[in-house]
Amino acid sequence: MHDRCPMCALRFNREPGYFLGAMYISYGLAVIFILAFSTMLWxxxxxxxxxxxxxxxxxxxxxxxxLTFLARVLWIYLDQKIDPEIN
Known part of the structure; x- marks a missing residue:
């Protein structure tokens, strides 16, 4: 992952544990994908x-x-919507 966003220069490197929420998003997306694949195979x-x-x-x-990358992007997006970082 890049250190900064090439479009807006937002710093992606955060404090330790910042992306813990992204793990939960990634887990949820994984469950959805696996259930979809299972249903399709069945x-x-x-x-x-x-x-x-x-x-x-x-x-x-x-x-x-x-999905891991997508979860991180979604987590940063949610964080910026709730508590925007001003550069």
């Missing part, structure tokens, strides 16, 4: 629960880094 294949869970997690893994 509807298309009719496999058992264990096989669907394994495949859903394996299909989710390539998306995990992107």
């Amino acid at each position: 509807a298309l294949t009719g496999w058992g629960v264990a096989k669907i869970a394994i495949w859903a997690v394996l299909l989710f893994l390539p998306f995990a880094p992107m």
